Amino acid sequence: MSDIKPVSQTHIITADCPSRPGTVDVVTRFLCEKGFYINEIHSFDDTAVNRFFIRIEFRAQTATDFSAETFSQEFEQRASEFEMQWQLASSPYKSKVVIMVSKHDHCLNDLLYRYRTGDLDIEIPAIISNHPDLEELAKWHGIPYYHLPITKDTKPEQEAKVWQIIQESDADLVVLARYMQVLSSDLCQKLSGKAINIHHSLLPGFKGARPYFQAYDRGIKLVGATAHYVSDDLDEGPIISQGVETVDHGYYPKDLAAKGRDIECLTLSRAVRCHIEHRIFMYGKKTVVFSK
Known part of the structure:
Protein backbone atom coordinates (compact mmCIF):
# COMPACT_ATOMS: atom_id res chain seq x y z
CA MET A 1 0.00 0.00 0.00
CA SER A 2 1.18 3.53 -0.73
CA ASP A 3 2.18 5.75 2.19
CA ILE A 4 1.23 8.84 0.23
CA LYS A 5 -1.67 10.64 1.85
CA PRO A 6 -4.22 12.50 -0.24
CA VAL A 7 -3.75 16.24 -0.34
CA SER A 8 -6.29 17.98 1.88
CA GLN A 9 -8.60 20.51 0.34
CA THR A 10 -7.40 24.03 1.05
CA HIS A 11 -9.53 27.11 1.61
CA ILE A 12 -8.79 30.81 1.49
CA ILE A 13 -10.60 33.44 3.49
CA THR A 14 -9.99 37.12 2.79
CA ALA A 15 -11.49 39.92 4.81
CA ASP A 16 -11.22 43.64 5.48
CA CYS A 17 -12.88 45.84 8.05
CA PRO A 18 -12.40 49.02 10.08
CA SER A 19 -9.30 48.85 12.29
CA ARG A 20 -10.02 47.81 15.87
CA PRO A 21 -8.62 45.40 18.47
CA GLY A 22 -9.44 41.74 17.94
CA THR A 23 -9.51 41.70 14.15
CA VAL A 24 -6.90 38.93 13.85
CA ASP A 25 -8.36 37.01 16.76
CA VAL A 26 -11.91 36.90 15.40
CA VAL A 27 -10.72 34.98 12.33
CA THR A 28 -7.99 32.78 13.79
CA ARG A 29 -10.00 31.84 16.88
CA PHE A 30 -12.94 30.78 14.74
CA LEU A 31 -10.68 28.58 12.58
CA CYS A 32 -9.10 27.05 15.69
CA GLU A 33 -12.45 26.32 17.29
CA LYS A 34 -13.62 24.57 14.13
CA GLY A 35 -10.50 22.42 13.98
CA PHE A 36 -8.85 23.99 10.95
CA TYR A 37 -5.08 24.25 10.44
CA ILE A 38 -3.65 27.54 9.14
CA ASN A 39 -1.13 27.04 6.32
CA GLU A 40 -0.47 30.70 5.59
CA ILE A 41 -1.53 34.01 7.09
CA HIS A 42 -0.97 37.64 6.10
CA SER A 43 -2.44 40.77 7.61
CA PHE A 44 -1.98 44.51 7.29
CA ASP A 45 -3.41 47.48 9.14
CA ASP A 46 -3.47 50.65 7.06
CA THR A 47 -3.33 53.38 9.67
CA ALA A 48 -3.71 56.07 7.00
CA VAL A 49 -7.28 54.97 6.22
CA ASN A 50 -8.03 53.03 9.42
CA ARG A 51 -8.63 49.78 7.51
CA PHE A 52 -7.52 46.23 8.34
CA PHE A 53 -6.84 43.47 5.78
CA ILE A 54 -6.28 39.75 6.31
CA ARG A 55 -5.80 36.66 4.14
CA ILE A 56 -5.63 33.15 5.58
CA GLU A 57 -5.12 29.85 3.78
CA PHE A 58 -6.29 26.89 5.85
CA ARG A 59 -7.28 23.23 5.69
CA ALA A 60 -9.17 20.70 7.78
CA GLN A 61 -6.99 18.51 10.01
CA THR A 62 -9.29 15.53 9.45
CA ALA A 63 -10.91 13.98 6.41
CA THR A 64 -14.33 15.38 7.32
CA ASP A 65 -16.27 17.07 4.55
CA PHE A 66 -16.16 20.83 4.39
CA SER A 67 -19.41 22.69 4.01
CA ALA A 68 -18.94 26.19 2.61
CA GLU A 69 -22.56 26.98 3.47
CA THR A 70 -22.17 25.98 7.13
CA PHE A 71 -18.84 27.78 7.38
CA SER A 72 -20.29 30.95 5.90
CA GLN A 73 -23.32 30.97 8.16
CA GLU A 74 -21.28 30.45 11.33
CA PHE A 75 -18.45 32.82 10.46
CA GLU A 76 -20.82 35.61 9.41
CA GLN A 77 -22.10 35.76 12.98
CA ARG A 78 -18.58 36.63 14.16
CA ALA A 79 -17.62 38.81 11.19
CA SER A 80 -20.70 41.03 11.40
CA GLU A 81 -19.59 42.28 14.83
CA PHE A 82 -16.49 43.74 13.16
CA GLU A 83 -18.27 44.98 10.00
CA MET A 84 -16.10 42.59 7.99
CA GLN A 85 -16.40 42.25 4.25
CA TRP A 86 -15.14 38.76 3.51
CA GLN A 87 -14.95 36.06 0.84
CA LEU A 88 -14.24 32.33 0.89
CA ALA A 89 -12.60 30.29 -1.88
CA SER A 90 -11.85 26.57 -1.90
CA SER A 91 -9.66 24.24 -3.95
CA PRO A 92 -9.68 22.78 -6.47
CA TYR A 93 -10.72 25.84 -8.38
CA LYS A 94 -9.35 27.09 -11.68
CA SER A 95 -9.99 30.71 -12.56
CA LYS A 96 -11.24 31.26 -16.09
CA VAL A 97 -8.96 33.79 -17.77
CA VAL A 98 -9.71 35.43 -21.12
CA ILE A 99 -6.56 36.82 -22.76
CA MET A 100 -6.56 39.81 -25.11
CA VAL A 101 -3.54 40.41 -27.33
CA SER A 102 -2.48 42.27 -30.48
CA LYS A 103 0.71 41.30 -32.35
CA HIS A 104 3.36 41.14 -29.62
CA ASP A 105 3.35 37.53 -28.46
CA HIS A 106 5.86 37.40 -25.57
CA CYS A 107 3.37 37.84 -22.71
CA LEU A 108 0.86 35.49 -24.34
CA ASN A 109 3.54 32.86 -24.87
CA ASP A 110 4.62 33.11 -21.25
CA LEU A 111 1.07 32.78 -19.93
CA LEU A 112 0.35 29.84 -22.23
CA TYR A 113 3.50 28.06 -21.05
CA ARG A 114 2.55 28.56 -17.40
CA TYR A 115 -0.98 27.39 -18.19
CA ARG A 116 0.23 24.34 -20.10
CA THR A 117 2.65 23.25 -17.37
CA GLY A 118 0.24 23.92 -14.53
CA ASP A 119 2.36 26.69 -13.06
CA LEU A 120 -0.72 28.93 -13.25
CA ASP A 121 -3.82 27.06 -12.12
CA ILE A 122 -6.15 28.58 -14.70
CA GLU A 123 -8.40 27.78 -17.63
CA ILE A 124 -8.24 29.87 -20.81
CA PRO A 125 -11.62 29.70 -22.54
CA ALA A 126 -10.78 32.32 -25.16
CA ILE A 127 -8.06 34.45 -26.71
CA ILE A 128 -9.23 37.70 -28.33
CA SER A 129 -7.16 39.74 -30.76
CA ASN A 130 -7.56 42.62 -33.16
CA HIS A 131 -5.08 40.86 -35.48
CA PRO A 132 -5.00 37.32 -36.97
CA ASP A 133 -1.26 36.78 -36.39
CA LEU A 134 -1.41 34.58 -33.27
CA LEU A 148 -12.03 41.00 -33.95
CA PRO A 149 -10.55 43.81 -36.08
CA ILE A 150 -11.12 47.31 -34.78
CA THR A 151 -11.20 50.80 -36.22
CA LYS A 152 -12.29 54.10 -34.76
CA ASP A 153 -15.69 53.70 -36.40
CA THR A 154 -16.20 50.04 -35.42
CA LYS A 155 -14.92 50.29 -31.83
CA PRO A 156 -18.38 50.14 -30.13
CA GLU A 157 -19.40 47.12 -32.21
CA GLN A 158 -16.06 45.37 -31.63
CA GLU A 159 -16.17 45.93 -27.87
CA ALA A 160 -19.74 44.64 -27.74
CA LYS A 161 -18.47 41.36 -29.24
CA VAL A 162 -15.55 41.33 -26.79
CA TRP A 163 -17.94 41.74 -23.86
CA GLN A 164 -20.20 39.00 -25.22
CA ILE A 165 -17.27 36.55 -25.39
CA ILE A 166 -16.17 37.46 -21.86
CA GLN A 167 -19.68 36.86 -20.53
CA GLU A 168 -20.23 33.63 -22.46
CA SER A 169 -16.84 32.37 -21.23
CA ASP A 170 -17.92 33.06 -17.64
CA ALA A 171 -14.51 34.68 -17.20
CA ASP A 172 -13.20 35.50 -13.73
CA LEU A 173 -10.38 37.62 -15.14
CA VAL A 174 -9.38 39.36 -18.38
CA VAL A 175 -5.68 39.81 -19.09
CA LEU A 176 -4.49 42.41 -21.58
CA ALA A 177 -1.26 40.71 -22.65
CA ARG A 178 0.00 43.61 -24.76
CA TYR A 179 -3.40 44.39 -26.26
CA MET A 180 -2.49 47.62 -28.01
CA GLN A 181 -5.91 49.25 -27.88
CA VAL A 182 -7.40 51.68 -25.39
CA LEU A 183 -10.58 50.27 -23.89
CA SER A 184 -13.63 52.50 -23.78
CA SER A 185 -14.83 53.96 -20.49
CA ASP A 186 -17.88 51.70 -20.64
CA LEU A 187 -15.84 48.50 -21.00
CA CYS A 188 -13.39 49.65 -18.32
CA GLN A 189 -16.27 50.06 -15.90
CA LYS A 190 -17.66 46.62 -16.74
CA LEU A 191 -14.23 45.07 -16.13
CA SER A 192 -13.43 47.04 -12.97
CA GLY A 193 -11.31 44.88 -10.67
CA LYS A 194 -11.41 42.01 -13.17
CA ALA A 195 -8.95 43.09 -15.88
CA ILE A 196 -5.17 43.35 -15.67
CA ASN A 197 -2.97 45.31 -18.08
CA ILE A 198 0.81 45.32 -18.54
CA HIS A 199 3.00 48.11 -19.88
CA HIS A 200 6.63 49.16 -19.81
CA SER A 201 7.89 51.49 -17.10
CA LEU A 202 10.90 53.33 -18.42
CA LEU A 203 12.53 55.74 -15.99
CA PRO A 204 12.42 58.60 -16.73
CA GLY A 205 9.13 58.20 -18.60
CA PHE A 206 9.00 58.04 -22.37
CA LYS A 207 5.63 58.15 -24.06
CA GLY A 208 4.62 57.94 -27.67
CA ALA A 209 6.33 56.10 -30.51
CA ARG A 210 9.60 54.15 -30.21
CA PRO A 211 10.02 54.52 -26.43
CA TYR A 212 13.14 52.34 -26.32
CA PHE A 213 14.84 54.52 -28.91
CA GLN A 214 13.95 57.57 -26.82
CA ALA A 215 15.33 55.82 -23.75
CA TYR A 216 18.56 54.91 -25.52
CA ASP A 217 19.07 58.48 -26.65
CA ARG A 218 18.75 59.65 -23.05
CA GLY A 219 21.12 57.02 -21.64
CA ILE A 220 18.48 55.22 -19.58
CA LYS A 221 19.68 53.20 -16.58
CA LEU A 222 16.46 51.47 -15.45
CA VAL A 223 14.02 49.33 -17.42
CA GLY A 224 10.82 48.05 -15.85
CA ALA A 225 7.21 47.02 -16.21
CA THR A 226 3.97 47.65 -14.35
CA ALA A 227 0.93 45.38 -14.08
CA HIS A 228 -2.22 47.10 -12.91
CA TYR A 229 -5.97 46.85 -12.97
CA VAL A 230 -7.66 48.53 -15.91
CA SER A 231 -9.29 51.88 -15.24
CA ASP A 232 -10.63 54.90 -17.14
CA ASP A 233 -7.27 56.62 -16.63
CA LEU A 234 -4.91 55.15 -19.23
CA ASP A 235 -2.14 53.10 -17.58
CA GLU A 236 -2.98 54.58 -14.17
CA GLY A 237 -5.14 51.88 -12.60
CA PRO A 238 -4.39 50.36 -9.16
CA ILE A 239 -0.93 48.79 -9.30
CA ILE A 240 -0.55 45.08 -8.57
CA SER A 241 3.05 44.28 -9.44
CA GLN A 242 6.15 46.03 -10.76
CA GLY A 243 9.52 44.82 -11.95
CA VAL A 244 12.72 46.71 -12.65
CA GLU A 245 16.29 45.94 -13.70
CA THR A 246 19.35 48.09 -14.24
CA VAL A 247 20.90 48.60 -17.67
CA ASP A 248 23.87 50.59 -18.90
CA HIS A 249 25.36 52.32 -21.93
CA GLY A 250 25.97 48.97 -23.63
CA TYR A 251 22.25 48.36 -24.14
CA TYR A 252 21.15 49.39 -27.61
CA PRO A 253 17.42 49.89 -28.35
CA LYS A 254 16.93 46.24 -29.32
CA ASP A 255 18.62 45.13 -26.11
CA LEU A 256 16.46 47.45 -24.02
CA ALA A 257 13.35 46.11 -25.75
CA ALA A 258 14.42 42.50 -25.11
CA LYS A 259 15.05 43.25 -21.45
CA GLY A 260 11.67 44.98 -21.27
CA ARG A 261 9.89 41.96 -22.73
CA ASP A 262 11.40 39.65 -20.12
CA ILE A 263 10.36 41.94 -17.28
CA GLU A 264 6.84 42.34 -18.70
CA CYS A 265 6.37 38.56 -18.78
CA LEU A 266 7.48 38.07 -15.19
CA THR A 267 5.56 41.05 -13.88
CA LEU A 268 2.33 40.11 -15.63
CA SER A 269 2.43 36.46 -14.56
CA ARG A 270 3.10 37.57 -10.97
CA ALA A 271 0.06 39.85 -11.07
CA VAL A 272 -2.16 37.11 -12.52
CA ARG A 273 -1.00 34.69 -9.83
CA CYS A 274 -1.77 37.18 -7.06
CA HIS A 275 -5.25 37.73 -8.47
CA ILE A 276 -6.23 34.09 -8.90
CA GLU A 277 -4.85 33.24 -5.44
CA HIS A 278 -6.97 36.00 -3.88
CA ARG A 279 -3.95 37.94 -2.64
CA ILE A 280 -5.14 41.40 -3.70
CA PHE A 281 -7.34 43.89 -1.91
CA MET A 282 -8.31 46.91 -3.98
CA TYR A 283 -9.62 50.06 -2.36
CA GLY A 284 -9.76 53.44 -4.05
CA LYS A 285 -6.74 53.81 -6.30
CA LYS A 286 -4.56 51.56 -4.16
CA THR A 287 -4.01 47.85 -3.58
CA VAL A 288 -2.85 45.70 -0.72
CA VAL A 289 -1.05 42.69 -2.19
CA PHE A 290 -0.04 39.73 -0.01
CA SER A 291 2.63 38.00 -2.10
CA LYS A 292 4.12 34.64 -1.17
Missing part, protein backbone atom coordinates in the same frame (compact mmCIF):
# COMPACT_ATOMS: atom_id res chain seq x y z
CA GLU A 135 -4.28 32.29 -34.24
CA GLU A 136 -2.03 29.30 -34.93
CA LEU A 137 -0.49 29.61 -31.48
CA ALA A 138 -3.94 29.50 -29.93
CA LYS A 139 -4.95 26.53 -32.09
CA TRP A 140 -1.83 24.62 -31.02
CA HIS A 141 -3.03 24.96 -27.43
CA GLY A 142 -6.60 24.07 -28.36
CA ILE A 143 -7.95 27.45 -27.29
CA PRO A 144 -10.67 29.29 -29.26
CA TYR A 145 -9.26 32.38 -30.99
CA TYR A 146 -11.46 35.34 -31.84
CA HIS A 147 -10.12 37.75 -34.44
Whole structure:
Protein backbone atom coordinates (compact mmCIF):
# COMPACT_ATOMS: atom_id res chain seq x y z
CA MET A 1 0.00 0.00 0.00
CA SER A 2 1.18 3.53 -0.73
CA ASP A 3 2.18 5.75 2.19
CA ILE A 4 1.23 8.84 0.23
CA LYS A 5 -1.67 10.64 1.85
CA PRO A 6 -4.22 12.50 -0.24
CA VAL A 7 -3.75 16.24 -0.34
CA SER A 8 -6.29 17.98 1.88
CA GLN A 9 -8.60 20.51 0.34
CA THR A 10 -7.40 24.03 1.05
CA HIS A 11 -9.53 27.11 1.61
CA ILE A 12 -8.79 30.81 1.49
CA ILE A 13 -10.60 33.44 3.49
CA THR A 14 -9.99 37.12 2.79
CA ALA A 15 -11.49 39.92 4.81
CA ASP A 16 -11.22 43.64 5.48
CA CYS A 17 -12.88 45.84 8.05
CA PRO A 18 -12.40 49.02 10.08
CA SER A 19 -9.30 48.85 12.29
CA ARG A 20 -10.02 47.81 15.87
CA PRO A 21 -8.62 45.40 18.47
CA GLY A 22 -9.44 41.74 17.94
CA THR A 23 -9.51 41.70 14.15
CA VAL A 24 -6.90 38.93 13.85
CA ASP A 25 -8.36 37.01 16.76
CA VAL A 26 -11.91 36.90 15.40
CA VAL A 27 -10.72 34.98 12.33
CA THR A 28 -7.99 32.78 13.79
CA ARG A 29 -10.00 31.84 16.88
CA PHE A 30 -12.94 30.78 14.74
CA LEU A 31 -10.68 28.58 12.58
CA CYS A 32 -9.10 27.05 15.69
CA GLU A 33 -12.45 26.32 17.29
CA LYS A 34 -13.62 24.57 14.13
CA GLY A 35 -10.50 22.42 13.98
CA PHE A 36 -8.85 23.99 10.95
CA TYR A 37 -5.08 24.25 10.44
CA ILE A 38 -3.65 27.54 9.14
CA ASN A 39 -1.13 27.04 6.32
CA GLU A 40 -0.47 30.70 5.59
CA ILE A 41 -1.53 34.01 7.09
CA HIS A 42 -0.97 37.64 6.10
CA SER A 43 -2.44 40.77 7.61
CA PHE A 44 -1.98 44.51 7.29
CA ASP A 45 -3.41 47.48 9.14
CA ASP A 46 -3.47 50.65 7.06
CA THR A 47 -3.33 53.38 9.67
CA ALA A 48 -3.71 56.07 7.00
CA VAL A 49 -7.28 54.97 6.22
CA ASN A 50 -8.03 53.03 9.42
CA ARG A 51 -8.63 49.78 7.51
CA PHE A 52 -7.52 46.23 8.34
CA PHE A 53 -6.84 43.47 5.78
CA ILE A 54 -6.28 39.75 6.31
CA ARG A 55 -5.80 36.66 4.14
CA ILE A 56 -5.63 33.15 5.58
CA GLU A 57 -5.12 29.85 3.78
CA PHE A 58 -6.29 26.89 5.85
CA ARG A 59 -7.28 23.23 5.69
CA ALA A 60 -9.17 20.70 7.78
CA GLN A 61 -6.99 18.51 10.01
CA THR A 62 -9.29 15.53 9.45
CA ALA A 63 -10.91 13.98 6.41
CA THR A 64 -14.33 15.38 7.32
CA ASP A 65 -16.27 17.07 4.55
CA PHE A 66 -16.16 20.83 4.39
CA SER A 67 -19.41 22.69 4.01
CA ALA A 68 -18.94 26.19 2.61
CA GLU A 69 -22.56 26.98 3.47
CA THR A 70 -22.17 25.98 7.13
CA PHE A 71 -18.84 27.78 7.38
CA SER A 72 -20.29 30.95 5.90
CA GLN A 73 -23.32 30.97 8.16
CA GLU A 74 -21.28 30.45 11.33
CA PHE A 75 -18.45 32.82 10.46
CA GLU A 76 -20.82 35.61 9.41
CA GLN A 77 -22.10 35.76 12.98
CA ARG A 78 -18.58 36.63 14.16
CA ALA A 79 -17.62 38.81 11.19
CA SER A 80 -20.70 41.03 11.40
CA GLU A 81 -19.59 42.28 14.83
CA PHE A 82 -16.49 43.74 13.16
CA GLU A 83 -18.27 44.98 10.00
CA MET A 84 -16.10 42.59 7.99
CA GLN A 85 -16.40 42.25 4.25
CA TRP A 86 -15.14 38.76 3.51
CA GLN A 87 -14.95 36.06 0.84
CA LEU A 88 -14.24 32.33 0.89
CA ALA A 89 -12.60 30.29 -1.88
CA SER A 90 -11.85 26.57 -1.90
CA SER A 91 -9.66 24.24 -3.95
CA PRO A 92 -9.68 22.78 -6.47
CA TYR A 93 -10.72 25.84 -8.38
CA LYS A 94 -9.35 27.09 -11.68
CA SER A 95 -9.99 30.71 -12.56
CA LYS A 96 -11.24 31.26 -16.09
CA VAL A 97 -8.96 33.79 -17.77
CA VAL A 98 -9.71 35.43 -21.12
CA ILE A 99 -6.56 36.82 -22.76
CA MET A 100 -6.56 39.81 -25.11
CA VAL A 101 -3.54 40.41 -27.33
CA SER A 102 -2.48 42.27 -30.48
CA LYS A 103 0.71 41.30 -32.35
CA HIS A 104 3.36 41.14 -29.62
CA ASP A 105 3.35 37.53 -28.46
CA HIS A 106 5.86 37.40 -25.57
CA CYS A 107 3.37 37.84 -22.71
CA LEU A 108 0.86 35.49 -24.34
CA ASN A 109 3.54 32.86 -24.87
CA ASP A 110 4.62 33.11 -21.25
CA LEU A 111 1.07 32.78 -19.93
CA LEU A 112 0.35 29.84 -22.23
CA TYR A 113 3.50 28.06 -21.05
CA ARG A 114 2.55 28.56 -17.40
CA TYR A 115 -0.98 27.39 -18.19
CA ARG A 116 0.23 24.34 -20.10
CA THR A 117 2.65 23.25 -17.37
CA GLY A 118 0.24 23.92 -14.53
CA ASP A 119 2.36 26.69 -13.06
CA LEU A 120 -0.72 28.93 -13.25
CA ASP A 121 -3.82 27.06 -12.12
CA ILE A 122 -6.15 28.58 -14.70
CA GLU A 123 -8.40 27.78 -17.63
CA ILE A 124 -8.24 29.87 -20.81
CA PRO A 125 -11.62 29.70 -22.54
CA ALA A 126 -10.78 32.32 -25.16
CA ILE A 127 -8.06 34.45 -26.71
CA ILE A 128 -9.23 37.70 -28.33
CA SER A 129 -7.16 39.74 -30.76
CA ASN A 130 -7.56 42.62 -33.16
CA HIS A 131 -5.08 40.86 -35.48
CA PRO A 132 -5.00 37.32 -36.97
CA ASP A 133 -1.26 36.78 -36.39
CA LEU A 134 -1.41 34.58 -33.27
CA GLU A 135 -4.28 32.29 -34.24
CA GLU A 136 -2.03 29.30 -34.93
CA LEU A 137 -0.49 29.61 -31.48
CA ALA A 138 -3.94 29.50 -29.93
CA LYS A 139 -4.95 26.53 -32.09
CA TRP A 140 -1.83 24.62 -31.02
CA HIS A 141 -3.03 24.96 -27.43
CA GLY A 142 -6.60 24.07 -28.36
CA ILE A 143 -7.95 27.45 -27.29
CA PRO A 144 -10.67 29.29 -29.26
CA TYR A 145 -9.26 32.38 -30.99
CA TYR A 146 -11.46 35.34 -31.84
CA HIS A 147 -10.12 37.75 -34.44
CA LEU A 148 -12.03 41.00 -33.95
CA PRO A 149 -10.55 43.81 -36.08
CA ILE A 150 -11.12 47.31 -34.78
CA THR A 151 -11.20 50.80 -36.22
CA LYS A 152 -12.29 54.10 -34.76
CA ASP A 153 -15.69 53.70 -36.40
CA THR A 154 -16.20 50.04 -35.42
CA LYS A 155 -14.92 50.29 -31.83
CA PRO A 156 -18.38 50.14 -30.13
CA GLU A 157 -19.40 47.12 -32.21
CA GLN A 158 -16.06 45.37 -31.63
CA GLU A 159 -16.17 45.93 -27.87
CA ALA A 160 -19.74 44.64 -27.74
CA LYS A 161 -18.47 41.36 -29.24
CA VAL A 162 -15.55 41.33 -26.79
CA TRP A 163 -17.94 41.74 -23.86
CA GLN A 164 -20.20 39.00 -25.22
CA ILE A 165 -17.27 36.55 -25.39
CA ILE A 166 -16.17 37.46 -21.86
CA GLN A 167 -19.68 36.86 -20.53
CA GLU A 168 -20.23 33.63 -22.46
CA SER A 169 -16.84 32.37 -21.23
CA ASP A 170 -17.92 33.06 -17.64
CA ALA A 171 -14.51 34.68 -17.20
CA ASP A 172 -13.20 35.50 -13.73
CA LEU A 173 -10.38 37.62 -15.14
CA VAL A 174 -9.38 39.36 -18.38
CA VAL A 175 -5.68 39.81 -19.09
CA LEU A 176 -4.49 42.41 -21.58
CA ALA A 177 -1.26 40.71 -22.65
CA ARG A 178 0.00 43.61 -24.76
CA TYR A 179 -3.40 44.39 -26.26
CA MET A 180 -2.49 47.62 -28.01
CA GLN A 181 -5.91 49.25 -27.88
CA VAL A 182 -7.40 51.68 -25.39
CA LEU A 183 -10.58 50.27 -23.89
CA SER A 184 -13.63 52.50 -23.78
CA SER A 185 -14.83 53.96 -20.49
CA ASP A 186 -17.88 51.70 -20.64
CA LEU A 187 -15.84 48.50 -21.00
CA CYS A 188 -13.39 49.65 -18.32
CA GLN A 189 -16.27 50.06 -15.90
CA LYS A 190 -17.66 46.62 -16.74
CA LEU A 191 -14.23 45.07 -16.13
CA SER A 192 -13.43 47.04 -12.97
CA GLY A 193 -11.31 44.88 -10.67
CA LYS A 194 -11.41 42.01 -13.17
CA ALA A 195 -8.95 43.09 -15.88
CA ILE A 196 -5.17 43.35 -15.67
CA ASN A 197 -2.97 45.31 -18.08
CA ILE A 198 0.81 45.32 -18.54
CA HIS A 199 3.00 48.11 -19.88
CA HIS A 200 6.63 49.16 -19.81
CA SER A 201 7.89 51.49 -17.10
CA LEU A 202 10.90 53.33 -18.42
CA LEU A 203 12.53 55.74 -15.99
CA PRO A 204 12.42 58.60 -16.73
CA GLY A 205 9.13 58.20 -18.60
CA PHE A 206 9.00 58.04 -22.37
CA LYS A 207 5.63 58.15 -24.06
CA GLY A 208 4.62 57.94 -27.67
CA ALA A 209 6.33 56.10 -30.51
CA ARG A 210 9.60 54.15 -30.21
CA PRO A 211 10.02 54.52 -26.43
CA TYR A 212 13.14 52.34 -26.32
CA PHE A 213 14.84 54.52 -28.91
CA GLN A 214 13.95 57.57 -26.82
CA ALA A 215 15.33 55.82 -23.75
CA TYR A 216 18.56 54.91 -25.52
CA ASP A 217 19.07 58.48 -26.65
CA ARG A 218 18.75 59.65 -23.05
CA GLY A 219 21.12 57.02 -21.64
CA ILE A 220 18.48 55.22 -19.58
CA LYS A 221 19.68 53.20 -16.58
CA LEU A 222 16.46 51.47 -15.45
CA VAL A 223 14.02 49.33 -17.42
CA GLY A 224 10.82 48.05 -15.85
CA ALA A 225 7.21 47.02 -16.21
CA THR A 226 3.97 47.65 -14.35
CA ALA A 227 0.93 45.38 -14.08
CA HIS A 228 -2.22 47.10 -12.91
CA TYR A 229 -5.97 46.85 -12.97
CA VAL A 230 -7.66 48.53 -15.91
CA SER A 231 -9.29 51.88 -15.24
CA ASP A 232 -10.63 54.90 -17.14
CA ASP A 233 -7.27 56.62 -16.63
CA LEU A 234 -4.91 55.15 -19.23
CA ASP A 235 -2.14 53.10 -17.58
CA GLU A 236 -2.98 54.58 -14.17
CA GLY A 237 -5.14 51.88 -12.60
CA PRO A 238 -4.39 50.36 -9.16
CA ILE A 239 -0.93 48.79 -9.30
CA ILE A 240 -0.55 45.08 -8.57
CA SER A 241 3.05 44.28 -9.44
CA GLN A 242 6.15 46.03 -10.76
CA GLY A 243 9.52 44.82 -11.95
CA VAL A 244 12.72 46.71 -12.65
CA GLU A 245 16.29 45.94 -13.70
CA THR A 246 19.35 48.09 -14.24
CA VAL A 247 20.90 48.60 -17.67
CA ASP A 248 23.87 50.59 -18.90
CA HIS A 249 25.36 52.32 -21.93
CA GLY A 250 25.97 48.97 -23.63
CA TYR A 251 22.25 48.36 -24.14
CA TYR A 252 21.15 49.39 -27.61
CA PRO A 253 17.42 49.89 -28.35
CA LYS A 254 16.93 46.24 -29.32
CA ASP A 255 18.62 45.13 -26.11
CA LEU A 256 16.46 47.45 -24.02
CA ALA A 257 13.35 46.11 -25.75
CA ALA A 258 14.42 42.50 -25.11
CA LYS A 259 15.05 43.25 -21.45
CA GLY A 260 11.67 44.98 -21.27
CA ARG A 261 9.89 41.96 -22.73
CA ASP A 262 11.40 39.65 -20.12
CA ILE A 263 10.36 41.94 -17.28
CA GLU A 264 6.84 42.34 -18.70
CA CYS A 265 6.37 38.56 -18.78
CA LEU A 266 7.48 38.07 -15.19
CA THR A 267 5.56 41.05 -13.88
CA LEU A 268 2.33 40.11 -15.63
CA SER A 269 2.43 36.46 -14.56
CA ARG A 270 3.10 37.57 -10.97
CA ALA A 271 0.06 39.85 -11.07
CA VAL A 272 -2.16 37.11 -12.52
CA ARG A 273 -1.00 34.69 -9.83
CA CYS A 274 -1.77 37.18 -7.06
CA HIS A 275 -5.25 37.73 -8.47
CA ILE A 276 -6.23 34.09 -8.90
CA GLU A 277 -4.85 33.24 -5.44
CA HIS A 278 -6.97 36.00 -3.88
CA ARG A 279 -3.95 37.94 -2.64
CA ILE A 280 -5.14 41.40 -3.70
CA PHE A 281 -7.34 43.89 -1.91
CA MET A 282 -8.31 46.91 -3.98
CA TYR A 283 -9.62 50.06 -2.36
CA GLY A 284 -9.76 53.44 -4.05
CA LYS A 285 -6.74 53.81 -6.30
CA LYS A 286 -4.56 51.56 -4.16
CA THR A 287 -4.01 47.85 -3.58
CA VAL A 288 -2.85 45.70 -0.72
CA VAL A 289 -1.05 42.69 -2.19
CA PHE A 290 -0.04 39.73 -0.01
CA SER A 291 2.63 38.00 -2.10
CA LYS A 292 4.12 34.64 -1.17
